[in-house]
Amino acid sequence: MKELMLTNQAIARGAYEAGVRVLSAYPGTPSTEIAENFAKFDGIYAEWAPNEKVAVEVAVGAAVAGARAMACMKHVGLNVAADPLFTAAYTGVNGGLVIVVADDPGMHSSQNEQDSRYYARSAHVPMLEPSDASEAKEFVKLAYELSEKFDTPVLLRETTRVAHSHGFVELGEREEQEIKAYEKSPQKYVMMPANAIKRHVTVEARDKELGEYVSTLTEINREELTNENEIGIVCSGVVYQYVKEALPNANVFKIGTVYPLPMTALKAFAKKVKEVIVIEELEPYIEDAMKAAGIDCKGKELFSLQGELSVVKILEKFGGASVPTAESVPARPPVMCAGCPHRGVFYVLGKLGLTVNGDIGCYTLGAVAPLSAVDTCVCMGASIGMAHGFKKATNGESKNVAVIGDSTFLHSGVTGLINAVYNQSGITLLILDNSTTGMTGHQQHPATGKNLLGQPAPVVCLDELCKACGVKDLAIVDAYDVKAVETAVKNAIASPEVSVIIAQRPCVLLDKSAKPKVKVENCRKCGKCMKLGCPAISKTENGIVIDTNQCVGCEVCIQVCPFHCIEKA
């Protein structure tokens, strides 16, 4: 039976069929749906971890205990999880271990465009890269075989165009895997120097063996020869699909194991073609490795290091396309939803002229005009550390605050807060608690009271957590109450101690209950409400109008209007 599946769903299916028992993940576009779909199967265990490092550690533990395990994350999540990854490469596994990492060329929903393939090379962990949903499911199964055969974690890399595309997938049966017996082996699992030195030798030997082995995997590292002595294209992932469409008659070498690269097979391919061209998104990862191995090839002199490739971009280089250009029309950037509880908070921070150290989530949109309130955004949790750094650099003079979400605070913000308390910077932190992981599509986390399956779970109480970190000045406000937010912020920035304000209100997309709407009378066109950047409010010649289809009745505009022209309807 075949089914049309999102690749992330196919990966979950592959894990299920491969007998995976334990999956741990932190949400991150474009990887989130793997855990969500895996959780739907019976007889398995799946969870949201507070961050990717924990997720990988859980999976490593489950694998060492003898079960097949998986951890999933987006590319920047692998930075967080890099610590266990590099050393799990030394310990190896017992039951198979696969770590899925989803890169985002073009940055559809990310803060950078890093290329995770270098992690595989650097950690000496094999990495597979499928090019569509059907292949993804098969690659997951192969990844578990490799993991157990070579006693190593295996990375599975996908990019947005693979992760978020659908294709037909043939369903298979689950093959139950017995839990392998765990045997105490400190030489293998206790990575202190004396043991790790020996394991590093094992890792290098494994790497060498794998390097030869992957050239024999001719199903996934395969030549598609059509015209010998013509150009030969080397590619992997979704780029393979673009190449097949743009240049259907070209010689192609499709790489399935991006680490180790099948160099023996690639050398053989290079001898059969006139010229080798590597087509890859982001970094010249394959190209550099091939050149280092003595294969003459071209790559990044033809294609960009930035953004996604496409059929047309490939055709352009081979003289076959004239690309129709897009009409120049007003941009439509993403915006905070009408009724978003973050809006009033950023309005206040902007009004008070504060420097705002922001973080990763929907509230990053507080940087966009007209709110234009956010000054910095680097990575998850960075808001708090950066706010502390601002204070220390300016002897406490800087007028800055840190803003972070509830899920993000638990992900990696809390350590920053501990640092600020411990090292006494007197920062002000606003935790925008919307009771969910918003941007990725509403996943549960340790403070929502529910687990991945939606079952009741113990709640991490954010205010108690802050107090336990040593915070003495703490206020809880309703995010829709503009005045209360303003008062709390003014008090906090005046305090010499670390102050935390928890602004509570569930994400507006979660709460769909009908609410009272608002109406406008005798608008004086002062423009104050327009500074909220609410998509439901627009300007006309006769003053502002509020789109009743979009308005959810948050009443923030009522509080902002100085002439009381906006009222409850």
Place this chain on the structure above:
Amino acid sequence: MMNILIAGVGGQGTLLASRVLGRYALLSGKDCKLSEIHGMSQRGGSVVTHARIGDKIHSPVIWEGGADMIIAFEALEAMRAKHYLKKGGILLVNEEEILPMPCIMGAATYPADIQSALKSEIENTYFIKAQEIATEAGSAKATNVVMLGCLCKLFGFDKALMQQAVAECVPEKFRELNLKAFELGFQRV
């Protein structure tokens, strides 16, 4: 090979429309790939979803100048996506206009009379009051299914199979409403 590009604003239900097309492909025994973007752009930004149906599909993404049809859920998004259309392709546009933030703020101007501009440039342009029709069927949220009804008629898709695809892709309690929206779209275009 059939390439259908669905353009709209995050939150308008473009994902459901592509899933219905995927289901239609399955029911008609064709290969299919869909490509969509999740995450930040879903918060009111421009979104495009690609649906490709044929005997063997490689790329999940339609290339510029390669779409047989564009379904635009919003007029400005039709303007933004029109370079994807093949010569002789069909452009179906929901008449609804949603102001993007730069236009709301007055930093940019929403183009006047998109309808005549598109009609004079692209021969097979159809405008439809899909949201109004969906409301008539019972819910403005069925705008996407109204558009699918139009597509079915304009493209000559197998109507019974499309109806089955719609029925299988929507929650049971909204099935009747959506089938009505589909029928109205089919008739009014």
